[in-house]
Amino acid sequence: MRLIPNRAWAATILFTAFAVLPFLAVALDDSYLVVIASRILCYAIAALALDLILGYGGMVSFGHAAYLGIGAYAVAILSRAGITDLGLHMLAAIAAAAVFALVTGAISLRTRGIYFIMITLAFAQMAYFFFVSLSAYGGDDGVTLNARSTLFGQTILEDDTALYYTVLVLLIGLYLLAVAITRSRFGRVLTGARENPVRMQAIGFSPFRYQLTAFIISGCMTAIAGVMLANQTSYVSPAFMNWHRSGELVVMVVFGGIGNLLGAVAGATIALLLEEWLAVLTEHWPLLFGLILVLVVLYSRDGLSGLFRGRR
Amino acid sequence: MSLLEVRNLRKSYGALKVTDDLDLSVEEGELHAIIGPNGAGKSTLIAQLSGQSGSDGGSVRFDGTEMMGRAMHRRVRAGMSRSFQITSILPGFTALENVASAVQARSGSSFRFFSPVAEESALNDQALAALDRVGIADRAFFNAGSLSHGEKRQLELAIALATRPRLLLLDEPLAGTSGAEADRLVEVMRGLKGAVTLVLIEHDMDAVFALADRISVLVYGRIIATGTPDQIRDDPQVRAAYLGEEEGT
């Protein structure tokens, strides 16, 4: 049974739904809808980035929230220095994330399995405590942004709908980029190294270089999510890189179905929606959420995307 | 000068000397079989030659260049490929993708991120030719993990061939294949003779004596004899250490 014929169709449907959502918000006169949807899209970018290395590269990073934080602090730090342009915020975030990913990835990739998970977590915690100790930027409390980033010198992102569409365009662009990468020569080596690293070496590849490159690409994409998330909340604090948040990103990927990119987008969407709804129902919502996650993982190894395809 | 020159190669696992001061020369173009009882250290030798495992000492010269200390993927790029006794494939890839990956490894950079690799016909055509050569072209679009054991052995050889090696180290390519599959693989190896230098580890003595130009006998990590098939068949030391044992069982 296949309700949705293929991923391209599913992506078209999902992204079209996101594109028309602001109109629905107007019709319902519910401006909060756009705010929560923007948040969802930011996390969708981060989950997509994580799925690229987790699903295709077999690298379970438990420290990806660090890149959200790096992106967010790039906005805070540059804004205070009087640089407000979104493009420059992005560039700074990407550059900082690339350096962090290069250094921590090169060390983490010397390990496998649970050790890789722990070491990525440890590096993220180091980043977390670095920003906690950064008293110029509020330490533990973080800083409130006076204004959102500017686009071509204009303050249009102050409008929630404009911000929403900016994040949506970024998500679609990065989704298409991620799909292209997974189908490319590079993507084949990355996937092959996950399947059987010794085999890849025996045909002449050194998996490390490809894995590290993917790790850096993923970190940079997540930092872009961090830039947009800071703009969405107009507030930046070390909580962006809390290890809970790294865990939530992994949950989103698993929830949506590991290794198909669109699942990560769907996983982020449904995880955050459930969080919203369940939180209204009961303060013990994490319990319910946990239960739902257990059921999804038990009944479909491919997460929610697997449910659409029926059980294997 | 020999294509492969191994001198004083050593490796121990704890107190067990698995490769014990081993010397071996393989001439360009020959098919050099290595036989020996179970646990003699044949697979360990292949692992050391290919760079999969380290060595405790000695020298491995390939085409005059010292390979010791070079990683496996660099030895492959230099022209030394191997197959595995225990099938090692990419189970989630199709058979074609398995072989195309090996073609890709030697055809230009793999730091290409945008164009779909599945549409690179240069890779696919060569991969299909290798599959055809080992006799499983009809399995090209099957998941490698779903192939039968014998077909996986054929795929294993196709992958190794696709790296276009000058020296091919084959670790029991016939193990676990059916009669027809084994015949096919023997034919493939016969076809390779002369064009590719082959080191063949094999327990199937009919295949070894039919194919080999020279045979080395490995016992307890040492080569106790090297010679033509006739010389080896008549060597009393070999008969005592190995062939006699075979006849006894």
Ligand SMILES: Nc1ncnc2c1ncn2[C@@H]1O[C@H](COP(=O)(O)OP(=O)(O)OP(=O)(O)O)[C@@H](O)[C@H]1O
């Ligand atoms: N990783 C290891 N650690 C400890 N001992 C090992 C290891 N690998 C191999 N050995 C031992 O080294 C010896 C040689 O093993 P090897 O696999 O090289 O033999 P082989 O000649 O290929 O045998 P077979 O014909 O059964 O394939 C055996 O006694 C084996 O138990």
Ligand SMILES: [Mg+2]
């Ligand atoms: Mg063996």
